[in-house]
Amino acid sequence: MDAFLINWVKKSEKRQANTELETDNSCSSSKKPRIKEEVVSKIVLETPVLNDINCEDADFDLPVCWNKTQANNFQSANDWLSIKNKSLGCRVCKEIKTLGAYADKNLRLSTVWQDCLVQPNCTTKESQQSSLRKKIFEHKKSEAHNKALEISTQLKKKEIDCQVENMHEKHFSTTEKVFRTVYKIVKNQRPFVDLPHEVDLQVLNGISLGKILHSDKTCAAIASHIATEMKKNICKDIISTKKKISVLIDESTTLSKRTVLIVVLRVLFEDIPGDPYTFNLDLIELSDASAESITKELLRCLNEHGFDEFFLKHCFIAFASDGASVMLGKNSGVATRLKTMFPNLVVWHCSNHRLELAVNDVVDEVYGINHFKIFMDKLYTLYHQSPKNQNELREAANSLVPKF
Known part of the structure; x- marks a missing residue:
């Protein structure tokens, strides 16, 4: 349209120049008729600017057989329609790119519509308009285009994300119920073989517990996991609040005749009324039962659980064990070695071991x-x-x- 207007103005100026020459030859008057600049400016300003077409480039033009009104009408009826370089395209097909899991041997998105390369056939204006109408209608009714619209709608609604989230939430819910059941079994000191019976009972009561994590071996693994996580949380709380701790150790022998060291922590929590809280920290296998080896393994165990040397110097206040010479020997026992590193440490002979000796x-x-x-x-x-x-x-x- 802009090129047509410029050509029309140039032709008008040329005709006017010829008219002025003829007037000069036929008339001696000094007044020469010419096209006023105000008229040309008015024509240019009143020419409609096609800036409301859904196109990707700023320098676009309409198909040769369409005007602005026709383009607006077709785009109003088909919001997926895009126009670029005198060609038509499909915005939705271009965004989707591929049908993915919905695609089969006979269902593919048209690359011509994706790349905005659809042009009219024939030579006459009416035939070209009819050709574009037919192509738009066929693409609008095509199964691939409708599937692309469906996928686009689902993506907008985020149905896939919601379904995945709901699926994960369901799995988390059932797993959480199984974990609570295992915790109840361990808390009441029941055997792990009780889990299948507990699950069957809850299923009969209408509670969904999924289809996995129902065996006694799984119960043992879950109990171990719960104990490990609870122990980590307790140690983090002790370290963060700098609570005072007492360490109790005792030797034992396994069925395989190996020497192990039982490490027990005793700490006072303000939010737990009553006596200080006592829990098993770790079970250490010893290479030998010497005082040096026991001291080394004990400190290594405490460091692995986050109790570093700085914390122990300020918060390690008491140590208790049996009365064996390797533990309480005044020259080189474990208590003597610990008291050398922590001078303020209180050493105590275990009351239960005293009672057993009595x-x-x-x-x-x-x-x-x-x-x-x-x-x-x-x-x-x-x-x-x-x-x-x-x-x-x-x-x-x-x-x-x-x-x-």
Whole structure:
């Protein structure tokens, strides 16, 4: 339209120049008719600017057979229609690009419509308009285009994200219920084999617990995970609030005849009324039972749980163990080594071990109890040497033998 207007103005000026020459030859008057600049400016300003077409480039033009009104009408009826470089295209097909999982052998998006390359056929204006109408109608009714519109609508509504979120929320909900059930079993000191029966009962009551995480082995794994996470949270709270701690240790022997060290923490929480809170921190396997090895492994265990040297110097206030010389020996026992590193440490001989020693002395002094003690020792020997028990010990020992 702009080029047509400029050409028209130039032709008008040329005709006017010829008229002025003819007037000069036929008339001696000094007044020459000419086209006023105000008229040309008015024509240019009143010419409509096509700036409301849905196109990607600023320098676009309409198809040769369309005017502005026709373009606006077609775009009003088809909001997916785009115009660029005298060609038509589909905005939705271009955004979707591919149908993905919806595509099959006979369902593909048109690359011509995606790239905005649709042009009219024929030569006459009416035929070209009819050709564009037919192509728009066929594309609008095509199955691929409708599927692209459906995908675009779903993306706008974020239905896929909502479905995934709902699916995850359902899995989290069922897993959370199973974890609560396992926690209840462990809290009441019930065996892990109770979990399948608990799940069956809750399913009969109409509670959904999913289809997995229902075995006794899973119950043991979940209980271990819960204990580990609770222990981490407790240690973080102790370190962050700088609470005073006491450490209790004791040696023991496993079925495989290996020496282990039981580490217990005792700490006072203000929000828990009553006595200080006591919990098992770790079980350490010892390479040897010397005082040096026990001290080294104990400090390493505390460091692994976040209790560094700075924290221990300010918050490690008490240490308790049995009365063995390796623990409380005044020259090189574990307590002596710890007191060297932490001078303000309070060392305490475990009251329960003191009581056991006192009872043992009483049994040695009262001869009548010796008969009962001998009877209990014989019972222990009888059951300890039973074939079933021996098989279990043999299997445990074989599992510890390295396989080559």
